[in-house]
Amino acid sequence: MKITRITDKKVSLRRTIEAGTEEQRKIVQSIISTVREKGDAALFSYTETFDKVSLSSLKVTEDEFSAAYKELDNEMIEIIREAAANIRSFHEKQKRESWISYNDEGTMLGQKITALDAVGVYVPGGTAAYPSSVLMNVIPAQVAGVKRIVITSPPNGQGTLPAGVLVAANELGIAEIYKVGGAQAIAALAYGTESIEPVDKIMGPGNIFVALAKREVFGMVAIDMIAGPSEIVVLSDETARANEIAADLLSQAEHDKNSSSILVTTSMKQAEEVKAEVEKQVAVLPRVEIAKASIEAFGHIYVADDLETAIAVVNELAPEHLEVLTENPLALLNEIKHAGAIFLGRYSSEPIGDYFAGPNHVLPTNGTARFSSPLNVDDFVKKSSIISYSEKAFQNNYAKITKLARLEGLEAHARALEERLK
Amino acid sequence: MKITRITDKKVSLRRTIEAGTEEQRKIVQSIISTVREKGDAALFSYTETFDKVSLSSLKVTEDEFSAAYKELDNEMIEIIREAAANIRSFHEKQKRESWISYNDEGTMLGQKITALDAVGVYVPGGTAAYPSSVLMNVIPAQVAGVKRIVITSPPNGQGTLPAGVLVAANELGIAEIYKVGGAQAIAALAYGTESIEPVDKIMGPGNIFVALAKREVFGMVAIDMIAGPSEIVVLSDETARANEIAADLLSQAEHDKNSSSILVTTSMKQAEEVKAEVEKQVAVLPRVEIAKASIEAFGHIYVADDLETAIAVVNELAPEHLEVLTENPLALLNEIKHAGAIFLGRYSSEPIGDYFAGPNHVLPTNGTARFSSPLNVDDFVKKSSIISYSEKAFQNNYAKITKLARLEGLEAHARALEERLK
Incomplete structure (x- = not known):
């Protein structure tokens, strides 16, 4: 790992976002238009091409759920349930109520909060199976009150989904799961096919094709965010342990x-010491090749002159995960402006938040914590403004409003109010 | 206006979103990369090409603000102040606090809310000058606590901005205003130039080039939404007046x-009756050509068999603005699921919300009220999760977490916890 000394608080570490190549974008656009045109047939065909498996139906069956339960031991199922309960409890605290306020003129103004009708959760396949993705994306939607929650995930070589994913989904009561991945899954969720009704919002991480497809359908449906690669920043002083x-x-x-x-x-x-420990520990990891490549390309140690400078570096990095391993982590909370999730102290190692503690593991990556939030209940609701003017409020105010309308050159706006005087 | 009878509650009126042509997208991509490469020089050059005016500096000067105040009468300035106060009061009610919760094991979980550092507001130019856009975009950002708020707007033929826009901005204490519009303004806000520091989020409506540019820079910065053309739906029963x-x-x-x-x-x-009234009233409007073209192309009257069917049509349309002109509008509020702003009763004519009442006039268009909200204070903050595990909580739970990590094939996640046991 490269070690860089930082002496200036005004460090510039802002990153640009990789938006994919023109060629990748063309592929994605073509997949989306093919799915819009051919529906399920396109999904089956892309699944054969990309996932190397030929399916006769997309929807996960009762038999597949039963088989999944046989693969996991009871203790594991209990742990999934406990994790789900923790996640639910945390997200319940994020719920908000509609409100209305009245004034003396009889005016009533408010904000009505309504859950989305239908959301789709994309669960990536690939090298690792992530039941935790199911819990983290589905539970906030359920807490918000979303009635229809759909999961899509690319099938494995046996034409099914990992047991952990199916058990997690079933534990949450999700029955509508489709074995389809990639840009074709995003297209199906946005526009619908014979098997898959369209949704209003698409959540979940994926590879560059999934990310580009989400960008393409953005506007037609809502999307959560364009997720980038995962990242951790550890902020420490001399009291932290190098091995940890x-x-x-x-x-x-x-x-x-x-x-x-x-x-x-x-x-x-x-x-x-950390540099030496990383070299020692990485060598004995099962995923040593991936971890080594990551550390070599993107691992970095910044040594700051003081804690204030160190915090400035952290805010500039705006990390997805931030661990604070200093003598008094809580005291720094106010200074930390930009981070997706903040883990305080040595017993709050980052994997605790990935699976179990309760806060969401879907977090803003690649410096986007400057302006984005962890996935939360607000992502599954929308607001409507409520405006009710009494006759008295109307009489007291209409002339001001018509004057503003005419300043903006919008005569019909003014006349709409004046029509009430007739 | 076309009149259609609706007898089935399952009406399908969902619209697709116009994402611009490939040619428009190429133009926008080229503008963005030119601004990234050449900075201010590109902004001056595009302003000459598109706005037909040659500028020597982008930033609005003190002299321009003073001149703007001379153009407006005092009563108008007072009305702008009163509107600003109403808007501020409504948005203050949306503010949320950070929170922390504790449990018996000594675990501390929470959500920290932090304002964005810097936002840019795009104020469109063109046929009408919209000071209300300034109020509606800037005030929620101020209520949220955003420190740096920047406005950009295309200059008029005299190389300046409309008086109403400048006065509204100055009343709010906004001094950083740049005379630049179009895709070039969005590029400057996202990537920065010599004159314009980049921001974290870009708000505000614009033409197709502005919308496409926002889509392009989305991810690098946050954006509010891709705004479409404005729309109103009036829901009425026989008690409403056709002329209104x-x-x-x-x-x-x-x-x-x-x-x-x-x-x-x-x-x-x-x-x-409404059809006849529209024909009569449109003929005597100053903007008769625009209004007539709009009514001919997109004006529509749906006659539903009963109120329940009518509400189903409204929810399917998911309108930006919804007026409820029925005998008892409040009673229908629970049934209305999808609408940006809901105006109840005959004294709540839509222009009241455009300028004055307090709720935001930046609203989801084109059916996106199914999943989007009016602009609000939440759009200018982001959340960070806080996770602090005590030693006791760690000891009680680490084995469950390592088991989950290993189910997902992530051994280093498990070892990170086990390293604490050494």
């Missing part, structure tokens, strides 16, 4: 060779 | 020839 920091950095590095693992510390001695 | 309905429909129609003005009524007699 190294282990936490590697827990991100094993995700993907594009993951970033970054340490910002006030101690040069610790920086050297 | 017609006047309200025309207040949308005068915006743009792509605006939609739709009546959903339970009375065929009223439908005929």
